[in-house]
Amino acid sequence: MEEIEVPRHEHPVRPFTRFLCGCCGAHCTDHERIYGGYRCNEPGCDKAFHKECAEALPEIINSFHPEHPLKLILDYSCPNACSLCQHKFGIGYSCSLCDFHIDLKCVRIPPPTENSCLHEHPLKLSHGEPSDSLEYDICGDCKTNPPPVCVVSSTTHEHQLHLVPRRMDFTCNACGTLGDRSPYFCLQCNFMIHRECIDLPRVININRHDHRISYTRRLGHGESPWKCGVCRKKVDGFYGAYASSKVPSFVVHARCATREDVWDNVELEGMPEEEVIAPFEVVDDTTIRHFSHDHNLHINKDGQILHENIVCEACVFQIGSEYFYSCKNCDFILHEKCANLPRKKRHVCSNQPLTLETVSRAATCSLCDKQHFVILE
Structure with missing residues (x-):
């Protein structure tokens, strides 16, 4: 998947056709839906960009200021006010010859038209509210940021999808849950999908x-x-x-x-699977070299019951009658099951994998709030 560099963002971004709800990483708008564009795939970074913002050219000619070319400006420290909507922005275009500025949202507005096929009179751009005398069955977000009428997403469906802009009950073919409004529909095979399910990660x-x-x-x-x-x-x-x-x-x-508390927001298609590192090397049938200790450890399976003061260096519980590994050069000892603990483990409490620590320090468990000691060394 081809990636591109975006100004003022430290990671490359990749294209997507999914519909996201959030702020564009270019700070071109307030909180709104992003209907496809580019997103960061780095762990812990959830930035997404409109396609037009990520591909913003260094210089453009715009129909709202055709007299001079407009240059791209990247300045969060000294925001300008857009000459059309009056909202302040950090990334946008500015005229170096006069006091004209335009943000990346207004750059996307189609030019005023004198020959509209929808109305017999010339139409002009207005930033005011629509008249109260007219009836609208559309939410405020969709008035200012309408969803695309047609979507092509090979990861979702093999055919073009068409918006059905009305209230209707349906079952989404992509996730199997119910919806009550504005699905996307395939005319060829009756496939129906939530807008949120378009381009689900593979x-x-x-x-x-x-x-x-x-x-x-x-x-x-x-x-x-x-x-x-x-x-x-x-x-x-x-x-x-x-x-x-x-x-x-x-x-x-x-x-x-794909819930926020379940998925780390990283798509792995085309990426090599991370190599699983074993917690120890096998020396022979009874001996291992554990990553947490400098000496070889030897297995004991004869049912020997050790003194109650002797505890496992990993879990700090008594060895009891369980199988264990011990060091002949020092007092280091591990339960067999603790020696087999993976170096990394996924857990419901975190979207990122947890790493088995081997440094002596006090810590507080994030789940039970009890203090414990990590004493493998």
Whole structure:
């Protein structure tokens, strides 16, 4: 997937056709929907940009100021006021010869037309509110930022999708949940979809599973009813969902998988899978070299019960009668199960993988608020 560089953003961004709700990274507008454009795919960075903002040219000719060329300005510290809408902006265009400024939102406004096919009189651009005498069945957001009438998204559907701008009950083919207004519809095969489900990510990681999961347009029927790995409710195999290739029984609703508290907002299609680093090297049948210790550790499976003062260096619980690894050069000792703890682990409490620490320090658990000690070293 081709990526581009955007001014004032430290990471490359990649194209998308999904509909997002949020501020454009170019600060061209207030909080609003972004109907496709470019987004950052770095962990922890959720910036998205309108296509026109990300591809903004260094110099343009604009119909609202055709006398002079306008130059792109990038200055958050000294915002200018747009000459059309009067809103202040940090990124936009300015005339170096006169006091004309225009933000990136107003740059996208089509030029005033003298020959509209919709009305017999010349039409002029107005920034005022519509007359109260007219009836409107459209929300304020869609008046100022209307959704596209047609959408082409190969990741969503093989045919062009058309907006149905009305209230109507439907079931989204992409996620299997109900909708009550303005779906996108395929004229060729009766496919219907929420605007939010257009361009769902193909391959992702979620904090409920240790392996990648992939989107499939129709899950099909398993040996027993599918159950979502997030909400634990039934998953209808007739609609789209996410599934794990490593654990075939693990499936997730499309809406559950892409929740903000479940997905890290990173799309993994085309990216190599991260190598799993084992917590130890096997020396022989009874000996390992654990990453947390400088000496070899030897397994003990003879049922030996150690003194109650001897505790595991990882979990700080008594060894008891469990199998354990011990060091012949010092007092270091680990439960066998603790020695097998993965170096990284995904957990419901965080969208980012947790790393097993090996430094002695006091810490407070984010879930139970109790203090504990990390003492592997």
